[in-house]
Amino acid sequence: MDLTATTAELASAAAEAVRLLPGRVLDPVLAGLLLTAEGDEVMLAGSDRERAVRLSCSAAVHTSGRVLVPAKPLAETLRALDVPMVRLVVEGARLAVRTPNARFALPLLDADLHPGAPTAPPLAGTVDGKLLVSALATVAATASRDDALPLFTGVRVRADGDRLLLAASDRYRMALASLPWTPTGGSLDALVPAALLAEIAKQARSTVGLHVDQNRVGVAWGSSVVTTALLDGSFLSENKIVTSTTDTWLSVDADAFAAAVRRVALYADHRGVLKLEVGDNEFRLRGADQQAGEAEETVKADVDGGRTSPSFQSRFLLDALRPFAGGQVRVAIQPGMRATIFSSPDPDNPVDLRYMVAPMRPPATP
Amino acid sequence: MDLTATTAELASAAAEAVRLLPGRVLDPVLAGLLLTAEGDEVMLAGSDRERAVRLSCSAAVHTSGRVLVPAKPLAETLRALDVPMVRLVVEGARLAVRTPNARFALPLLDADLHPGAPTAPPLAGTVDGKLLVSALATVAATASRDDALPLFTGVRVRADGDRLLLAASDRYRMALASLPWTPTGGSLDALVPAALLAEIAKQARSTVGLHVDQNRVGVAWGSSVVTTALLDGSFLSENKIVTSTTDTWLSVDADAFAAAVRRVALYADHRGVLKLEVGDNEFRLRGADQQAGEAEETVKADVDGGRTSPSFQSRFLLDALRPFAGGQVRVAIQPGMRATIFSSPDPDNPVDLRYMVAPMRPPATP
Structure with missing residues (x-):
């Protein structure tokens, strides 16, 4: 693999991948970022088998290829650079990050052991990124952080006609949001980990697509796709809330x-x-x-x-x-x-x- | 005691007193702030017996008096107010912090148990606050934070003619600074706790006076005076540093x-x-x-x-x-x-x- 890319673009893609992947992974292979250089772009993919993330970044690919390197050290090195362009090139058992004055050499990991990042399930519809971020800022923060109660760590995401309904509760309070939704076919009613949605809410821009099947949900914006396993169960029903007794x-x-x-x-x-x-x-x-x-x-x-x-x-x-x-x-x-x-x-x-x-x-x- | 003061001025005096006093004090009396209202000002004093701080703030004193109240709750209450003027008035066993819409009542502590804040030792000279802050930013940060080696937790402060010399080391590195000094009589060569100097460096303004006697050192600026016990010993000698062998x-x-x-x-x-x-x-x-x-x-x-x-x-x-x-x-x-x-x-x-x-x-x- 040998490619040249804009430092800022590649650094932000690597940083985003690191933020979207779970923090503490003991297996060095799952703490790696899979880089695939082909055509005029490099794809960055990571996965801890439960959650998977995939981003692409334009690049001048001199030699195509696929390598696995430690994700955080790569992201930190790219973030620290202050030159406009950077070259990534495989040199023996190293991926060298090269600039005119410097060379940073990361050890290569065994790419064949990595599970890769699966493609997203079918698209259910799209939502305005800004509105989604605003709604998630409250709703995702209301879910419980207590993993002993997995039901309460999720946000119920449900499409109803041209509205997207988000609901979360930690048993002491509940947040409900309804925002405009553009359906594109399939139905959507899923319990999505709130921690992932909170992380996505920091980064999602423009239009966000929601993808779903029986087992997985995917959130896509720009060139980023995150997929994750659904939480089991669906206890929250925003229909049952009656407020007729307000005095x-x-x-x-x-x-x-x-x-x-x-x-x-x-x-x-x-x-x-x-x-x-x-x-x-x-x-x-x-x-x-x-x-x-x-x-x-x-x-x-x-x-x-x-x-x-x-x-x-x-x-x-x-x-x-x-x-x-x-x-x-x-x-x-x-x-x-x-x-x-x-x-x-x-x-x-x-x-x-x-x-x-x-x-x-x-x-x-x- | 009954007084009215500008909220911002009183809040900043209380906040400064809290920052300059050591954080963890178990004795509630030493975690208190002694307020003395007299003439046209209120004096705020605190002490943990080793370090003492004294500030004054102008006030319209309706009834003079002297009370001891928990320092942090008072500072936090004053900081949270958004009205221009605040009234402090003793009501039974409480000091009431009053605004037009609100009343916050702090329990009174026994003022007679408080050691008070001693007056500063004689003035040795003055130094420009901005230059002192700039020098301390480096020198105080270089001292050791390891209390097991008290010698290395101090900054040696020495007056030499019209220069003030500051030196600190944690054994692995050493910082030396020399800045203009206006002597006013007595000599000055003291080992001052670096943690206090670092805290002072965040707040000192305009001209700073250094006061010293055999046992205590005082730092004064504006209406603030902090005094503290000197550290024992004087190991650092900036004279011994010879750099003739540089190659x-x-x-x-x-x-x-x-x-x-x-x-x-x-x-x-x-x-x-x-x-x-x-x-x-x-x-x-x-x-x-x-x-x-x-x-x-x-x-x-x-x-x-x-x-x-x-x-x-x-x-x-x-x-x-x-x-x-x-x-x-x-x-x-x-x-x-x-x-x-x-x-x-x-x-x-x-x-x-x-x-x-x-x-x-x-x-x-x-």
């Missing part, structure tokens, strides 16, 4: 609400719980802890409905308010221990997001 | 040198050691590791003297080059295992900095 509505500036939560949370009890007391045209946040002291702050709001005073984990409130930063948020409080629902009052937002937070037992009164 | 001089762009070190270091052996081979009008950096592969890069330089090829810890090279970033660096290589000296060729720099790095045994040849 109090608040409409409030999301940033002012979040700033007050951050301040009063400094005085929350050991569980981090704050009380929200609804009044007329305002509500009051209260925190109290034997050691830290107590705090209360009043926030102006449009209030519709009865007086109530649910309690919440302060960090869940902050997570619920974050997607509405910079605007108003509508808060629907249901009686008893039913969830409180945060949504945007803006009907023109192409991503319709709802965030549900379960209330907590109130903090001890000081 | 090779390099003059090289510091940034190009550092960038090459960063790249080749990816292929350094397990000790992180690189070889520097001096040639004609250039030198070559080499790294080699059984697992990582090998790398070499050529850097253009003015070379004066014989060929030599010392080896260095790559991270010590990077530390040595950092203060010279953006310009040329002069590298004096002494034969054998004697230190290599990095300095600036610019005679107009008010801070004269020299950085010495001990060579290592060369890496195994690939």
Whole structure:
């Protein structure tokens, strides 16, 4: 193999491949990146047998070929270069990364042991990358990180007509998003690992295609394709959420609400719980802890409905308010221990997001 | 106690006090901040018996008084406020932090148990804050962080005529700086904890006064004074450094040198050691590791003297080059295992900095 490529382009492809592959792989072969130079491009592929990634990068190929090299050292070397062009050439048992002043020689691994990257399953439809990233920023972050409960580590991705529905929950809160979807045939209803979607959300650009079959899901954008095994099960149903019992509505500036939560949370009890007391045209946040002291702050709001005073984990409130930063948020409080629902009052937002937070037992009164 | 102050000013004084006090204090009294409101200011004082800090902040004092409250919660509350003015008022067993919409109540601690902050020893002289910060950025970072060797955790601070000399070493490298000094009487030759100087270097502004007596040293700027116990012993003598045996001089762009070190270091052996081979009008950096592969890069330089090829810890090279970033660096290589000296060729720099790095045994040849 012998090729010359634009350093920036090749470095960003290698960095993207490293970020999309799982971090800790003990098998050196699976920690490798498979480079295939042919025609006018070089393909970078990696796989840990469960997740696979494939990217291509244009290159002037002098001699075609296929090699396996350690992925991270290659990516770090390319990232550190400050020359416009770089040459990759096999020299004996080494892949040499050459620039006019320097030579970096990586050991070759046995390419025949690598599983390769499978092609993506059939395309189910496409979605605007920017909207998907915005929705995933909230939804993927709401899934549980606890691998002991694999069901809750996934995002349910479901196509319904011309809308794509995303849902995730860690049992204490749930995020639901609906965004425009262009179907291209097959149906889509899959539980996709949230960690992978969160990683994709950092990198996806322009239009994103979703590919799916019985066992695997693929996400494709630009020249990148990531495929992964589906999670088993489908517990989350956004249809079952009924909000007809709401008895109090608040409409409030999301940033002012979040700033007050951050301040009063400094005085929350050991569980981090704050009380929200609804009044007329305002509500009051209260925190109290034997050691830290107590705090209360009043926030102006449009209030519709009865007086109530649910309690919440302060960090869940902050997570619920974050997607509405910079605007108003509508808060629907249901009686008893039913969830409180945060949504945007803006009907023109192409991503319709709802965030549900379960209330907590109130903090001890000081 | 009852006072009103500008939120930003009081918040920054409290934050500075918290940063300058040691982080982990088990005794809640020593984790407290002593507030004394009198005249038209409030004094903030803290101490862990070894280190003491004192700051003042202007305030409209309605009722003078003296209270002790938990330092970090006070600083965090003040930092989180977004109103221009804040009122501090004692209410029963609480210090209330009040704004128009909110009340945060901190428990009062027993002020009589607090050691208070002693006044600073006599002034020895003053130094320009900006130059001191620039010199400390390198010198304080070179001291050892290993508390098992307290001697090496200090910076020797010595006044010599109209120059202030700073020196620190962790045994593998040594940094020496000389900067303009305005003496005001007493002599100064003290071993000051580097960790404190590094913290001061983040905050000192304008003119900095150095105060010293037999046991304590004080650093004062603006309305802040920090005093601390001196370290015992004085092993570092910048007079003993003789560099008459230098046989090779390099003059090289510091940034190009550092960038090459960063790249080749990816292929350094397990000790992180690189070889520097001096040639004609250039030198070559080499790294080699059984697992990582090998790398070499050529850097253009003015070379004066014989060929030599010392080896260095790559991270010590990077530390040595950092203060010279953006310009040329002069590298004096002494034969054998004697230190290599990095300095600036610019005679107009008010801070004269020299950085010495001990060579290592060369890496195994690939």
